[in-house]
Amino acid sequence: xxxxxxxxxxxxxxxxxxxxxxxRMAQKKYLQAKLTQFLREDRIQLWKPPYTDENKxxxxxxxxLAKKYSVKLxxxxxxxxxxxxxxxxKAIERGTGNENYKKTGIAxxxxxxxxxxxxxxxxxxxxxLHITGRELRSKIAxxxxxxxxxxxxxxxxxxxxxxxxxxxxxxxxxxxxxxLELKQSxxxxxxxFQVEEEEQNxxxxxxxxxxxxxxxxxxxxxxxxxxxxxxxTPYLDIANQTGRSIKIPPxxxxxxxxxMGYHEKGRAFLKRKEYxxxxxxxxxxxxxFCQCCRELLDTVDNYAVLQLDIVWCYxxxxxxxxxxxxxxxxNLAQKCFKNCYGENHQRLVHIKGNCGxxxxxxxxxxxxxxxxxxxxxxxxxxxxxxxxxxxxxKELYIDPSKVHNLLQLGFTAxxxxxxxxxxxxxxxxxxxxxxxxxxxxxxxxxxxxxKKRRRLENINxxxxxxxxxxxxxxxxxxASGNLDGALKILLSNPHMWWLNDSEPETNNHQExxxxxxxxxxxxxxxxxxxxxxxxxxxxxxxQLAAQTLAHNGGSLPPDLQLSAEDSSPTPxxxxxxSAGTSSASTDEDMETEAVNEILEDIPEHEEDYLDSTLxxxxxxxxxxxxxxxxxxxxxxxN
Numbered sequence: 362x363x364x365x366x367x368x369x370x371x372x373x374x375x376x377x378x379x380x381x382x383x384x385r386m387a388q389k390k391y392l393q394a395k396l397t398q399f400l401r402e403d404r405i406q407l408w409k410p411p412y413t414d415e416n417k418x419x420x421x422x423x424x425x426l427a428k429k430y431s432v433k434l435x436x437x438x439x440x441x442x443x444x445x446x447x448x449x450x451k452a453i454e455r456g457t458g459n460e461n462y463k464k465t466g467i468a469x470x471x472x473x474x475x476x477x478x479x480x481x482x483x484x485x486x487x488x489x490l491h492i493t494g495r496e497l498r499s500k501i502a503x504x505x506x507x508x509x510x511x512x513x514x515x516x517x518x519x520x521x522x523x524x525x526x527x528x529x530x531x532x533x534x535x536x537x538x539x540x541l542e543l544k545q546s547x548x549x550x551x552x553x554f555q556v557e558e559e560e561q562n563x564x565x566x567x568x569x570x571x572x573x574x575x576x577x578x579x580x581x582x583x584x585x586x587x588x589x590x591x592x593x594t595p596y597l598d599i600a601n602q603t604g605r606s607i608k609i610p611p612x613x614x615x616x617x618x619x620x621m622g623y624h625e626k627g628r629a630f631l632k633r634k635e636y637x638x639x640x641x642x643x644x645x646x647x648x649x650f651c652q653c654c655r656e657l658l659d660t661v662d663n664y665a666v667l668q669l670d671i672v673w674c675y676x677x678x679x680x681x682x683x684x685x686x687x688x689x690x691x692n693l694a695q696k697c698f699k700n701c702y703g704e705n706h707q708r709l710v711h712i713k714g715n716c717g718x719x720x721x722x723x724x725x726x727x728x729x730x731x732x733x734x735x736x737x738x739x740x741x742x743x744x745x746x747x748x749x750x751x752x753x754x755k756e757l758y759i760d761p762s763k764v765h766n767l768l769q770l771g772f773t774a775x776x777x778x779x780x781x782x783x784x785x786x787x788x789x790x791x792x793x794x795x796x797x798x799x800x801x802x803x804x805x806x807x808x809x810x811x812k813k814r815r816r817l818e819n820i821n822x823x824x825x826x827x828x829x830x831x832x833x834x835x836x837x838x839x840a841s842g843n844l845d846g847a848l849k850i851l852l853s854n855p856h857m858w859w860l861n862d863s864e865p866e867t868n869n870h871q872e873x874x875x876x877x878x879x880x881x882x883x884x885x886x887x888x889x890x891x892x893x894x895x896x897x898x899x900x901x902x903x904q905l906a907a908q909t910l911a912h913n914g915g916s917l918p919p920d921l922q923l924s925a926e927d928s929s930p931t932p933x934x935x936x937x938x939s940a941g942t943s944s945a946s947t948d949e950d951m952e953t954e955a956v957n958e959i960l961e962d963i964p965e966h967e968e969d970y971l972d973s974t975l976x977x978x979x980x981x982x983x984x985x986x987x988x989x990x991x992x993x994x995x996x997x998x999n
Contacts, residue, residue, distance in 0.1 A: 383679075387735070387988050390682075392434070392444050394738030399430055400448070407449035408456055417453055419446060454485070455535065466490070468527075468534040470497075470516075474505060475542050475637075476679040490532060495523035497532075501540060513541040513641060518671075518684070519648070520641050539683040541637040613653050620649035624667050625963050628970065631670060636677045643671050658697070665697030666722060666970055672729050687733050694726055717757075717782040718971040724753040728978055728985075735985055744989045751982050754975060763788050767795070775972045802967075812842075819844045823851070827905040832857045852912045878903050887915055 400407065407413065411422035427442035434441065458469035472484045486504055488497060494514070498521065502509040514521040516538045522530055627642030650664050658664045668690040675684045684690070698719075702709040706716040731746035759781050766788050767777035772795050780791035780798075816837065822844060823833035828851055835857060840846030851857055874896030881903050882892035887910050895906035895917055910916065966972070 384984070384988065387985075389444065390736050391738055391740070391988065392436070392440070393448065394736060395434065395740075396430060396441065396444055396738075397448065398738050399433070400445075406452075407445070408452045412449060413453065419449065423449065458485070458487075458535065461487075462534045468532075468536075470532075471535065471537045472501060472505070473537060473539045473680050473683050475540060477542075486538075488527070490527045490534075493524060493526055494521040494530065497521065497527060497538075498523065501538070505540070507540070507542070511543045513543065513637075515539045515541060515640065515644065515683075518644055518686075520644060537683050537685070539678075539680050541640060541678075543637065613657055616649045616652040617657070620646045620653070620667075621663055622646075622963075623649065624663065624670070627674075628670065631674065634677075636674050640671070640674045640678065643667065643674055647671065659700040662698060662701045662719075662722075665694040665701065668694040668697070669722065669725050669729065672733075673725065676729065676732060681732070681736060687729075688737075691726060691730050691733065698722065698726075715783045717785060718779050718968060720753055720757055720782070721971055721973050721975070724750050724757060724975070724978060727753065728982060732981075732985060735989060740989055743985070747982060747986050747989065750978070751986065754979060754982060757782055757975060759786065763791075767791060775966055775969070778972055778974070779966075779968055816842060819847065823847060826908075827899070827902045828857075852908060873897070874901055878906075882907060882910070891916055 405412070405426070407423070411420045412426065414420050423445060424442060427445055428438055430445070431438040431441040455469075462468055466489065467487050468490050470486045470488060472486050474484065484505065486500060488500060498512065498514055499509050501507065501514060502512060516530070516532055516536055519530070521538075623642045623646035627639045627646060630636070630639035630642060646667055650658060650667065672681075672684060672687050672690050675681050675687070681687060702716065702719065706719070709716045709719060727746045727750040731743045731750060734740075734746060735743035759778055763781055763786065764774060764777045767780065768774060770792055772780070772792070776795045777791070780795040781788070784790035784794050819837055819842065820830065820833045823836065824830060826848075828836075832851060833847070836847035836850045837844070839850050874893055878896050878901055879889060879892050882895070883889050885907055887895075887907075891910065892906070895910055896903070898917065899905040899909070909918075964970075
């Protein structure tokens with residue numbers, strides 16, 4: 362009992378100390394940004410006299426400058442002097458690095474370390490740019506005491522690719538690199554081997570998890586257009602704001618599905634507060650979204666939500682300064698929301714009847730804009746955005762007793778929150794809203810299921826004519842689901858018959874057609890030699906052979922005419938083939954595991970991204986408002 366009680370007190374003390382440390386750091390960043398603004402406005406170059414002497418030491422004029430700015434900021438002169446000296450040293454270091462890069466080609470990379478390393482989190486590393494990403498990761502691990510295989514490096518908002526050179530990846534002199542740990546450590550060095558081994562295993566599992574995520578999403582995206590039975594074969598679909606499936610051009614579809622899949626996986630990690638794993642998923646999502654056309658991105662809010670999630674992730678990793686374009690991303694999100702929802706949300710209200718749930722996104726947007734402005738030294742703008750976020754929080758706050766009342770009616774907590782926000786907190790209206798939405802979705806699912814049932818019937822009809830499953834699916838896709846149109850496509854393109862699990866070369870047309878089948882085609886009026894060749898092509902399928910010959914005037918198309926080599930028999934299965942079958946089975950199990958992991962993290966509720974308790978936001982709004990409101994008195998006190 363004593364041990365447990367003691368641990369609780371120690372952990373509570375740790376959180377309190379961290380909060381105070383974070384407050385000091387936030388205030389320091391604000392002063393740094395504000396002083397940098399003053400220096401630019403006054404065109405002061407700290408690396409030159411009279412602020413720096415010939416030996417690059419601090420000049421006496423810096424103290425006078427600190428006194429001037431401390432009066433302007435109404436804060437402690439020593440604090441201002443120390444921060445100006447840090448800015449001066451950084452400027453000299455940067456200038457030295459620039460000269461060195463011009464002479465030797467050795468670039469300087471600014472390395473941002475994980476939050477647990479409170480001291481010296483920002484460091485410099487010198488390197489050639491022709492080395493590979495793997496070599497840079499090795500250098501970072503060696504320089505800062507990481508285990509190489511258990512870190513990821515993010516540069517220019519992209520994961521560092523290990524096999525490519527830095528130049529190929531657009532890495533330049535003075536670039537910022539952020540280090541993400543795949544394991545959480547409380548000490549720099551673990552003396553206990555057993556604990557260290559457990560952490561290594563955890564990191565390996567997380568790395569494998571990331572790789573399975575990639576594979577699972579690729580499988581589901583590839584399946585989307587070709588699934589036969591959705592009841593037994595899971596796949597990803599894209600729906601509009603009402604929940605109905607929508608058609609996307611094939612050139613865009615896979616990229617969009619991968620983007621949305623990575624986004625959902627990243628959001629799942631965000632919910633679990635695993636920000637270091639969430640960020641690579643979100644950056645991958647951004648990469649695939651960028652492959653979609655601009656018009657498509659302007660019509661869906663997914664891209665805007667992703668921008669918020671990326672900035673939020675950097676903020677929660679305490680690495681917001683690594684994101685040079687945070688302002689651009691937030692402005693992009695705001696513009697995207699306007700395009701999707703309309704001016705004053707009128708388009709959204711027209712489609713969904715309300716905009717209460719989407720206000721959660723704007724709360725997050727205003728909060729991040731306030732934080733960014735604060736860290737940029739824009740106190741007034743920060744205060745404005747933070748107050749807008751606070752106003753929205755008060756509007757969106759939900760009385761727990763109202764949620765409880767809806768739970769008693771059989772609704773979920775998520776449905777209750779979303780329903781109450783859609784209905785301005787009215788419990789009766791929320792209950793009606795949730796019930797109506799359930800009925801709408803049930804009807805949509807019924808219609809979608811009926812469409813899939815008809816598609817399955819059409820596939821089976823084509824299979825009954827002798828076509829492979831893959832060929833039937835492909836033809837129906839091209840014919841927009843029309844059975845007669847699909848049949849015409851297959852007859853006009855007999856090579857589609859080979860769209861099967863294996864290539865035509867591997868099938869090898871090994872068996873000679875039976876005389877009975879040849880006689881049937883001859884009886885229909887086809888030449889015996891041509892009939893025999895057609896039966897070889899279609900492996901004895903009289904119906905397909907007859908349809909193809911009839912459609913092509915009694916002869917085979919040139920691309921289906923067989924050479925003498927093709928008619929040779931195929932050797933029987935060898936032991937190595939059996940081994941291959943076993944290997945394929947193992948691969949299939951791994952793919953099933955990867956797919957299942959993805960499906961577990963894809964939310965059932967289509968508005969899951971709008972559901973938030975706002976507990977974190979409430980705390981952060983209060984913290985940053987206190988920073989803005991108390992910065993003068995807090996700095997004087999320091």
